[in-house]
Amino acid sequence: MIESCKVRGTKYELVGRLLHDERGRLLDLGARDRRLRDHLPGDLEYRSVDRAPGSDHQWNLEAPLPLDDQAVDVVVALDVLEHLERIHDAFREMVRVSRRRVILSVPNDARLGQRLRFLFGFGFGDKHAVVPQHPGDRHRWLIAPAQMRAFLAGNLEARAWRIREFGLISGFDRPQSVIGRLPLSASLSAATLLYDLTRMP
Amino acid sequence: MKHRLSLRNRYRIAASLLAGESGSLLDIGARDRRLRAYLDPERLQYVAADTVAGLDHQIDLERPLALADRTFDHVVALDVLEHLENLQDGFHRLARLARRSLVISLPNMASARHRLSFLLGGRLATGKYDLLPQHQGDRHRWVTTIPATERVIEALGAQEGFRPAAIVDELDGPPPLRLALGVLRGLRLATRAFAVERSVHLLVRS
Numbered sequence: 001m002i003e004s005c006k007v008r009g010t011k012y013e014l015v016g017r018l019l020h021d022e023r024g025r026l027l028d029l030g031a032r033d034r035r036l037r038d039h040l041p042g043d044l045e046y047r048s049v050d051r052a053p054g055s056d057h058q059w060n061l062e063a064p065l066p067l068d069d070q071a072v073d074v075v076v077a078l079d080v081l082e083h084l085e086r087i088h089d090a091f092r093e094m095v096r097v098s099r100r101r102v103i104l105s106v107p108n109d110a111r112l113g114q115r116l117r118f119l120f121g122f123g124f125g126d127k128h129a130v131v132p133q134h135p136g137d138r139h140r141w142l143i144a145p146a147q148m149r150a151f152l153a154g155n156l157e158a159r160a161w162r163i164r165e166f167g168l169i170s171g172f173d174r175p176q177s178v179i180g181r182l183p184l185s186a187s188l189s190a191a192t193l194l195y196d197l198t199r200m201p
Numbered sequence: 202m203k204h205r206l207s208l209r210n211r212y213r214i215a216a217s218l219l220a221g222e223s224g225s226l227l228d229i230g231a232r233d234r235r236l237r238a239y240l241d242p243e244r245l246q247y248v249a250a251d252t253v254a255g256l257d258h259q260i261d262l263e264r265p266l267a268l269a270d271r272t273f274d275h276v277v278a279l280d281v282l283e284h285l286e287n288l289q290d291g292f293h294r295l296a297r298l299a300r301r302s303l304v305i306s307l308p309n310m311a312s313a314r315h316r317l318s319f320l321l322g323g324r325l326a327t328g329k330y331d332l333l334p335q336h337q338g339d340r341h342r343w344v345t346t347i348p349a350t351e352r353v354i355e356a357l358g359a360q361e362g363f364r365p366a367a368i369v370d371e372l373d374g375p376p377p378l379r380l381a382l383g384v385l386r387g388l389r390l391a392t393r394a395f396a397v398e399r400s401v402h403l404l405v406r407s
Contacts, residue, residue: 121394
């Protein structure tokens with residue numbers, strides 16, 4: 001059973017709150033500008049991973065992580081999985097190297113605003129667009145909440161992990177800001193889905 | 202480029218675009234060689250290729266091909282490119298195999314059925330985009346929609362020395378829906394993107 005709730009604010013703020021009491025080593029996969037670090041408690045030793053130079057580690061997340069099992073305490077991957085063709089392998093790698101927590105977020109492509117955009121012919125946006133030059137980085141999956149929950153459940157050892165789902169309703173644009181205020185389920189109103197996975201003792 | 206509407210399936214449309222042509226024809230992604238039944242065997246020598254073994258050629262468009270450029274007069278790829286991670290390189294590879302013409306079809310995921318399915322269930326009217334607990338291997342890797350697909354095929358074709366010669370739109374859904382959408386489209390009450398299940402493109406060497 002996955003607990004679910006709606007929250008406001010940014011994904012970084014939420015992760016900061018969720019990890020308030022955590023200690024140890026944290027690995028931020030797909031860290032980009034390392035923005036998450038500003039929201040974390042000082043007790044966490046932060047390491048960033050990205051494809052581009054400037055991170056602590058330049059690793060390809062389509063390949064196995066060069067770490068032992070449970071090598072770090074917390075793994076965070078915010079808006080990363082949808083970029084990977086080998087999404088299943090990448091997720092299992094995150095779980096393998098984490099001792100206690102895995103926190104990940106994905107866009108909710110099945111949110112009401114996106115459904116309406118698609119209905120009126122506006123497609124899924126630039127990150128899914130077919131273009132004459134391969135863009136390299138792009139969104140490779142359409143993520144819907146029900147499928148994401150089944151994906152997590154199907155790739156985690158039963159009863160070994162607690163799964164909490166947070167629907168981030170803050171919007172990318174004005175329609176999303178309005179939809180976020182409506183009394184709808186997180187599946188319909190959230191722009192981003194954030195999952196907090198905790199390894200059970 | 203003028204678009205023609207059709208109630209026929211992609212195989213019949215492809216065959217009609219090549220009516221009167223002669224020479225060798227490579228069908229990439231041939232599966233059960235269904236296209237062959239619609240071609241004139243007196244004029245076109247049919248050759249089948251797919252990623253799996255058992256056909257005339259085993260071809261993976263994600264990798265460089267062992268066949269020489271311009272090996273075949275005509276190359277056909279019906280609903281193939283959207284399965285590739287590198288759709289663009291895949292197009293270049295199959296285009297180089299063609300001496301005279303290319304017939305390419307791509308599904309239109311913005312059609313009425315898909316829009317309705319996505320509105321009501323948050324999922325397109327096909328399982329080919331689903332995120333499943335296990336990776337399904339073969340899947341649609343691009344959300345191909347009209348008119349973006351048309352611009353991409355024209356641009357990629359031009360890079361390989363091809364120009365668009367015809368586009369035939371296959372109407373969406375089962376026969377009654379096709380008829381209704383055809384009427385709506387004829388009356389200009391529906392856009393191409395709304396009414397069409399896929400477009401079949403004929404490109405010829407400039």
